[in-house]
Amino acid sequence: MSLIEDLNWRYACKRMNGETVEQDKIDIILDAIRLAPTSMGMQIFKVSVITDPKIKKQILEEAAPRQMMIKGCSHLLVFSAYTKLTQEDVNEYIDHLGEVRNITGARLEEYRTKWSFLLGMSEQEIFEWSARQTYIVMAYASIAAASLRVDSTPVEGFNASIVDGILGLPEKNLRSTLLFPLxxxxxxxxxxxxxxxxxxxxxxxFIF
Known part of the structure; x- marks a missing residue:
């Protein structure tokens, strides 16, 4: 099937039937998220993969009572954005970049110096930048799911503060941005x- 056929098949599913999505399909969807483009390749976001019925029920009832697709979803992905970016975060990414691409010494330090400006960004700037990345990677998850004939729905209509509390995100310097039932x-x-x-x-x- 073609990409356009997949996109025509996909829609914002409002009710799900409770069947479990096979793990191999979930793995492909998660890998699509992992491989999606992000600013500077830093992947400054996290995705909580929720299968526990009690947690899904709590999120539905307390944070998203109108989002009934959560009731019958197999997996609930919660995309969250960074609220802080530390020197450790930057160093971890640059060290990983050096390891993967076999970059060492002065050249690697050039990256560290070049990206030091990130540490001067405010927490609000970090969050807004990170939140935009979650929308990019969510789109890749949606396309991957459609190619596997797995339904999904991006959800913005929820109480993020309640979801954050349920999942303990503030302690991890994270704030939820999107719910994504599969x-x-x-x-x-x-x-x-x-x-x-x-x-x-x-x-x-389009404007041509």
């Missing part, structure tokens, strides 16, 4: 399952 559509309960996709025509969307 599962299989319940065509009997989801009124959007068989409806045509509504999108603008090319002539109305």
């Amino acid at each position: 599962g299989f559509r319940d065509s009997n309960e989801d009124h959007l399952a068989d409806t045509p996709k509504v999108r603008k025509d090319i002539k109305d969307l």
Whole structure:
């Protein structure tokens, strides 16, 4: 199947049927997130992979009561952004870069000096920058899921503070930005399952 066929198949699933997504498919979706492009390649985000029914139920009831797709999802991904960036974070990435690309000595130190400006960014600037990365990688997860015929829905309508508390994110210098349920559509309960996709025509969307 082609990429465009995959994208036409995908929609924002509103009801999921409770079936479990096979682990090999989950692994591919997570790898798509891992391989997605991010600013400077630093991957300043985390993804919580939640399968515990009690935690999913708590998030649904306390933080996202209108997001009923969570009730029947197989896996709930929670994307979170950094709220701080430390010297240790920068050094860890540069050291890893040097190891993978076999860069040592003065050349590696050039990277360390070049990226030292990151440590002068405010916590709000770090969060906003990091949060934008979560949207980029979420898109890759969505496309990967569609290619495997796994349904997904990006969710912004939730109480992030409550989710953060449930998952203990503040202690990790993280704030949640997106919920991303994965599962299989319940065509009997989801009124959007068989409806045509509504999108603008090319002539109305692009400026040439």
